[in-house]
Amino acid sequence: MTPALTGSLAVIGLLAGWPQRAAIVRLAVPLAPSAPEAPAASVRTTPPALVVGCVTAVLLGALAVRVPAGLVLAAACWLFACAVPLAFTDIAVSRLPDPLTAAAYAGTAVLLLLAAIAGDSEAPWSALLRAVLGGLALAGFYLLLLVISPSGMSLGDVKLAASLGTLLAWFGWPVLIAGGAAGFLLGGLAGIALLVSRRADRKQLIPFGPFMIAGAILAVLTWPA
Numbered sequence: 001m002t003p004a005l006t007g008s009l010a011v012i013g014l015l016a017g018w019p020q021r022a023a024i025v026r027l028a029v030p031l032a033p034s035a036p037e038a039p040a041a042s043v044r045t046t047p048p049a050l051v052v053g054c055v056t057a058v059l060l061g062a063l064a065v066r067v068p069a070g071l072v073l074a075a076a077c078w079l080f081a082c083a084v085p086l087a088f089t090d091i092a093v094s095r096l097p098d099p100l101t102a103a104a105y106a107g108t109a110v111l112l113l114l115a116a117i118a119g120d121s122e123a124p125w126s127a128l129l130r131a132v133l134g135g136l137a138l139a140g141f142y143l144l145l146l147v148i149s150p151s152g153m154s155l156g157d158v159k160l161a162a163s164l165g166t167l168l169a170w171f172g173w174p175v176l177i178a179g180g181a182a183g184f185l186l187g188g189l190a191g192i193a194l195l196v197s198r199r200a201d202r203k204q205l206i207p208f209g210p211f212m213i214a215g216a217i218l219a220v221l222t223w224p225a
Helices: 003-027 049-066 071-093 098-118 124-148 155-171 173-196 209-222
Strands: none
Touching: 003 049, 003 071, 003 098, 049 071, 049 209, 071 098, 071 155, 071 209, 098 124, 098 155, 124 155, 124 173, 155 173, 155 209, 173 209
16 A cells, blocks of 8 residues: 555545436436436435545545555455445435446456456455355345345345455455445444434335445455455
């Protein structure tokens, strides 16, 4: 890690706020709009580009401090740059749009494949195999939850889990488990807080994507190297 790299990624993250916000406005459309002409997320309800960019800047800068420079860092930055608009969109309309989840997975998988080819870690091919299996495992777990409780999960959560699991498992099975568990812990705490404050009831659905993303970020940034 160098201050120059950290600062550069933070600036890139800040500038990314404008295209990210444009993606949120275009994709934050409810699955069942109240009227055929219902527009995408209102400009007034969409976070300002500067806010989105600041969130991304903090994440990319933190990743630069924690993850060694190289293609693995690029994969992590790509995933969480996609995750920021996914989180804001899920909060706005309780949906994780396919274009963003697909881009998150494709970019992460390709960059980790290139990292393995370049030998960008110890035992890179073992790490790549673990990443593929980890993505499948976490996505499969969320798919099982969707089958058991369709009202509690969505296919968007399953698709997001594939991307998060792929990156987390690259760093190791314990990181995958910690990141997955942290997402459920954060979601549970938020649900309890909303119930206690009477801002939600037991039947109200809470978007889970932001907690999945937050749990993965915490695992990557805090797990011992």
